[in-house]
């Protein structure tokens with residue numbers, strides 16, 4: 001346990017140099033969604049971290065259960081989450097806490113879309129995705 | 141006890157008309173069809189987070205089955221023993237070459253090409269299960285940025301490809317050698333042949 005903590009600490013130290021780049025790619029993805037959202041709805045006034053936060057915490061009914069993104073990812077996306085089905089820990093989503101997130105835009109976009117379908121039974125809209133990422137970027 | 145039962149099973153095969161030889165013991169047969177079921181469940185429930193536990197438990201079942209099969213293979217278990225179907229890629233290629241021409245001989249146990257696929261499947265099985273365990277437990281002792289997840293993904297699809305090859309090969313061989321291999325994997329009995337047999341197909345042509 002201790003050894004893995006030390007390893008993890010070392011890894012954080014090594015990767016913190018690249019944190020900036022990952023924040024950048026997350027920002028790029030958010031920009032992409034923002035452009036798409038504007039295309040779909042010209043009245044869109046850009047991304048809102050506040051709306052993203054509301055989206056993250058909003059409960060919806062899935063398979064007869066009340067679920068929010070926060071159910072698994074906890075109310076604070078910079079914290080380690082807990083899978084409500086398996087009970088296993090999930091690494092933080094916020095790029096500030098987990099530099100591996102949003103490192104590869106194309107991959108993330110695909111996984112994000114699949115994940116929305118799986119968890120809430122439909123794709124998240126570009127506006128929702130963009131809002132959500134700007135919320136993640138605002139979390140320290 | 142178990143010897144009595146094996147004797148009984150062998151006698152049962154002999155009762156068939158024409159008399160057959162007892163080849164696949166009960167363990168191998170139960171192992172095989174349980175593996176098919178557990179593998180299918182794991183594959184079917186691979187994607188959704190809501191089905192994650194089903195996937196994982198089916199995967200652990202696969203792990204247990206494979207571990208048991210490996211132990212069984214090192215024991216003196218006749219046609220089921222690893223000694224009865226050595227890994228020999230050269231012989232396998234030769235066998236495929238002869239099969240393509242319709243003149244491969246019939247094997248009572250696994251043929252050389254089948255043996256290669258079986259070892260490949262066992263290898264994929266071990267890799268899938270170990271990588272699955274690591275993905276599930278967040279790398280366990282390894283801090284992994286996603287390579288293990290990719291490994292788990294690709295090796296399980298590779299395994300599926302092998303399974304498809306396996307099924308095509310079983311059907312092909314059943315037709316070529318006028319043998320019902322699938323039924324043999326259920327009853328354990330196979331048509332016996334003492335001398336090297338050229339394929340019936342060739343003779344008929």
Ligand code: HEM
Pocket residue numbers: 168171172175176177179180209220249250251254258261262303306307310321322323325
């Ligand atoms: C999940 C899919 C499958 C896996 C992982 C699998 C795996 C295996 C393994 C490991 C063996 C070696 C048996 C041993 O010596 O212990 C084997 C043999 C065999 N399997 Fe499968 N199998 C699968 C599906 C099937 C299916 C669907 C069929 C029927 C069409 C089938 C028919 C056979 C037969 C007939 C043999 C004996 C081959 C021989 O006579 O040499 N298998 N399989």
Ligand code: HEM
Pocket residue numbers: 178179182183186187195196198199200202203268269270271272273274275276289292293296297
């Ligand atoms: C027969 C054995 C197994 C097969 C064929 C298999 C196959 C797969 C496949 C194809 C995926 C990719 C899912 C996707 O399309 O996104 C997957 C994901 C996964 N598997 Fe397995 N698996 C097996 C065993 C296991 C075991 C034993 C475990 C854990 C103990 C496990 C844990 C996982 C986890 C956690 C994921 C999700 C990875 C992610 O977050 O994308 N699997 N499995």
